[in-house]
Amino acid sequence: MILRHLSIDCVIFGFKDNKLCVLLWQSESDVAKRFFSEKDNYEEVEDLFTKNPIHSGQDYWALIGSHLPEDEDIDGYAKFILSKTTGLEDVYLNQVKTFGKVNRVPFSRVLTTAYYAIINPEYHDLRQSEMAKVLNWFRIDKLPKLVFDHKVIIEEALKKLRSEVKYHPVGFQMLPDKFTLTELQTLYEVILDTTLDTRNFRKKIQNMGLLIDTGEKQTNVAHRAAKLYSFDLDVYNKLKEEGLNFRI
Amino acid sequence: MILRHLSIDCVIFGFKDNKLCVLLWQSESDVAKRFFSEKDNYEEVEDLFTKNPIHSGQDYWALIGSHLPEDEDIDGYAKFILSKTTGLEDVYLNQVKTFGKVNRVPFSRVLTTAYYAIINPEYHDLRQSEMAKVLNWFRIDKLPKLVFDHKVIIEEALKKLRSEVKYHPVGFQMLPDKFTLTELQTLYEVILDTTLDTRNFRKKIQNMGLLIDTGEKQTNVAHRAAKLYSFDLDVYNKLKEEGLNFRI
DNA sequence: TCAAAAGTGTTGTAGCTACACCCATGG
């Protein structure tokens, strides 16, 4: 059975063309069906989608999400939604909060628990996903029209991302395995919407001891080739247990 | 109508006898009835309580909470629960997160959205509350047996309280209108479970500009009387807009 | 006059910010 009154929405952040982006979809009912087809009261939930006027226009986009089946943990189901839509597993995923205003969804009482994820868009080609037709990345500063209160949800998720990123080096999740320090800095600048001093940033990051010098360099760039680093997950996990003391 | 699958639980923190405490209840069905009596499917929800074996013993305590009525905002309903049980209005109240493991409540799928509140127990005499018989303060380090996953919820709320208190001066909510700096320091020490250097603490707090010297002093103390301060809410609200930069 | 808590300043240190020039590479 599907819980009519509760849904999960994922705010999936990615870093594309040096901009912070969010992955959105237009959730047509045949897409929703792929989530729910084995559940017994799909039709009831389908109603919520197809008869809801705000969903009928082509202009409106939505966070990727779905109603919660009765026999699924919320955390696990958020992961499931993410892997179904992006193909990504083992993704950094965090609960934002639950949005529960009575009228957030017209004609129906639905609360939603929002999660946010941080992914690297280049790891997975969305055109190969079964959801491809209806998925799209949008720059955080150029969001389309959004259904319900999804704009508010994105804003809250962004707030959470910003406060998270200052104290935890989650930014690495958005980059390829091997990255340059300039890429990392740009990422932080984009997320925090500031500029950072290059020398100070490098000092701080390198003192954290989380970077592995791969010995490799960029190739085919029309300037001095930058060193490629990777992220030391083992050291990170150790530091996290000890309570890491880090601040961009 | 009451939403069977969703409840609200409040972790109410208070500062009593120099210890951090949590307000808990034993939610007998006649108490639950006061919340739900006007809703139409009370009996259905009552079942969840009375037939649940974990609830039948007298040893078990629970967070104050209830199922969510269909026509109530979650934030507003958390406030309502708080004012019903403690009589307090305008309380500092914050969402912790939503707990949604499939089996957190046996024999029934119930997710719960937890809130935490910070109050001053001396402001309100619980013996005058209509809930008095079943309410009790428990020291955070001496919790009784708790139903379901309520222990985990309290731990998560405490984590959130601790991280909040370091950057926002929410501690004032737990103290009387007029308080001494030593009381404030003790409060921080209890919440953070550390000791703080008196001189450094006073410097930091006084530099924040949030204290008003009332000109009054303690009376009838067997030692030098301490100055009484109050909290400057106006300055606090201004600072909060500018993004306050504060750290215990 | 004693016990008990209030109140107060300084010094060393660690970590932050601000800032400008040379280096490597491909075109």
Add this chain to the structure above:
DNA sequence: CCATGGGTGTAGCTACAACACTTTTGA
């Protein structure tokens, strides 16, 4: 050889931690 971004060190300042003694009050 030039355009482009990569890469580096220092000096001043701020904010923090560590630390011990005097003051006030009631009993």
